[in-house]
Amino acid sequence: MKSLMKIAAVAALCAPFLAPVTVTAEIDPVVAEAIRDRVQRANPKMRLGELKESPMPGIFQAEVVGNGTVYISKDGGHFVFGDLFRVSDEGLVNLSELKRLKTRADTMAGLNIDDMIVFSPAGEAKAHIYVFTDVDCGYCVKLHQDVPKLNKMGIEVRYLAYPRAGLNSVAYRKIATAWCSDDRNATLTRLKNRENISISVCDKNPIAEQLRLGDEVIGVRGTPTIVMQDGTVVPGYIPPETMAKALGI
Template sequence: MQNSSIKVKRNILSFIAILLVSLCSAQWTMAASEKEILGNLSAVRPDLKFEFVGESVLPGFYAVQVEGGPLLYVSADGGHFFDGNLYQITRKQFVDVRELALNDTRRDVFATRGTDDMIVFKPAGQTKAIINVFTDVDCGYCRKLHNEVPQLNAMGIEVRYLAFPRAGLNSDSYDKIATAWCSDTPNETLTAIKNGKRTSTSVCEDNPVADHYSLGGSLGVTGTPAIILMDGTLIPGYKPAAELAEFLGVSAIN
């Protein structure tokens, strides 16, 4: 009976030892794969910055984010990759895997992010819903959405603007939108610029436009207006105020 108990204990210890070796081996392989993947990519395109995201939902592939570019799915040996959208097949629909992950990221970002560096248009009364809008002053649909901000405010929807000059940080669009953020009256200046009124550009050194632009890129923003809800949902492009209110569950009749 005692010998049997000793044998069981030895078997358990052997199993634990094998398990620990397997885990260490798996961790070493993962680290080696990361180093090899980034090394191979950087050797071919040293001008690009690659960030190792981790294992993808696709077995045998890892996700690598190109800064300011697409998400790559790279084989574990670093020898092959493909880019583009990866979809999960469910019973009812095709689900964009990256968009699903970005929803969580966007939700977490705006749940903790302050509004000190945003231009905010608040309702006069109770705030019933919030939209975070990456905007550009030279975008026609951004102007169209901005013209409906009073209507959105009247329905209790708060509009929080972040800057996203589509032409980039070395452009007239950047200078114009940065002028709004540098103004002593940012709300009025932004409205004036969006309405096409001539305003002398005044770009201050500590403006947040570059940070907003980088944040937008990391959250999947590729164009404007890009509306992000507090639950992380991204609505690309213009939507009429009434349609936004319906989507947010806010009554269009005040």
């Protein structure tokens, strides 16, 4: 678990991330294809997304599938990985993180909520969070024990599956059992309570897709991983009070 101090610091950074994201222009398709070909000849495993003008003159940018953003020269001869910052009178603005925030927020908002296991407040939901979870994770269990309190605060908890041991594991079969159950919420709770239940994995379940989403879009490195509505990612467990403060409740 990350220390509370570090997690609180992450939450405190939410406000600066809400600044507008610079819109980048598309580039000539012929130029883009030439750059992509040159890079992939050097490294066939490197899959570049759409090339666009970056906020830095003379430099293009593209997403590398599952591996962040690359900034590349216009001839494709040089590139760097890492975050691009804008220097302003107010301080440094992480333009790369602003872009990632929007991508994550849009991606999560576009998911089918029916593919999640959702614990909703009895009354009006003031906010919601997405949680990538694993039934064999100690801090996932601790967070799940907080769900009733989070619900009372008006926070809806939307679970997505992230079996850390992968798809060919007992962890996958356990969590898939929850998603395949007639009562998903109760089954997930029983699993997190370490109860013995019959394993039953249905053919059509969203676990593989949610695992891929966690790896390639959100950048999950452990569980629980919490995604706020604005796209902010908080790795690890945080108490309900800290969660509510980060959500502005």
